[in-house]
Amino acid sequence: MRFVVRRLSMFLFTLWAAMTLNFFIPRFMPGNPVQALQARIRVKESPAALASILSSFGYKPNAGLVPQYLTYLKDMLTGQWGASIGLSLGEPVRDIILQAAPWTLGLIGLTTVVAFALGNVAGIVAGWRRGGTLDSWLPSTLVVTANLPYYWVGMLLILLFATTLNWLPPDFNYDPTILPGFSPGFIGSVLQHAVLPAFTLLVTSIGGWILTMRNNMITTVAEDYVRMARAKGLADRKIMFGYAARNAMLPNISGFAMSLGFVLSGSVLVEYVFNYPGLGYQLLNAVDNNDYPLMQVLFMLYTVAVLVALLAADFFMVWLDPRAREKG
Known part of the structure; x- marks a missing residue:
């Protein structure tokens, strides 16, 4: 019980600290929403008039920093996220998130799980059969692929499979000529458009897990316990997965949660390269247009995703190895 309370307390404190930074960092950025809105809509409204327009969407810089901060915390926790003051001027931030989240969860979430699963299985086999065929060529190859930039791999795949061979579409999430719905044509189009961005993430992330x-x-x-299992005459498969792999996987579980932040940051570049309308693409647009409400909500969601993954990893490690409970 003490382990659970300690972990939950640390989770809440870290979440509060991250949300506080999330409030202040955008306000230290150069420029402000008034200037961005004036440049975008190209009207000769006075700054006061533009500020009045933005205040109707929740942006009220004259209210004072502390009242803004308290209002921000309340709104983040209650889901009152306001309206966009960027490209989607006036559109509720919640609607923007709901439209973009399924694409990111389907692409980034599924690819990350697949890379983690395949990488661990390949690493188990390569480590168990050290010096074998798989172990001879795999590490040297993956040292290169694991350090390739996301955007470079994405552009290379577009050049090869979309421009040169014309096998796959280069961008977007589905064919706009197809009516969205649960039809074979629409589902096939979604899968076809997801191949290149998913493969980009897979190529650049699976190597780290395998190594x-x-x-x-x-x-x-x-x-010693592996040697003892062999001395007992247990089957190699049982020793490999039941003894060696179960304990060797513990550091990777924590690594999976911590790497989620890097995967999400990489998804921003991947979605931008492929013009994929997910959360990463929306985050980039929000930063470019000083869209405080959308920017803050996206940063908060990314932070919560990483913290929840870390918390789940802690509990999962305790389930696999009860000794971690005493260390925690």
């Missing part, structure tokens, strides 16, 4: 799991397996295989 980490391989090294963990090599260390674990040398432990």
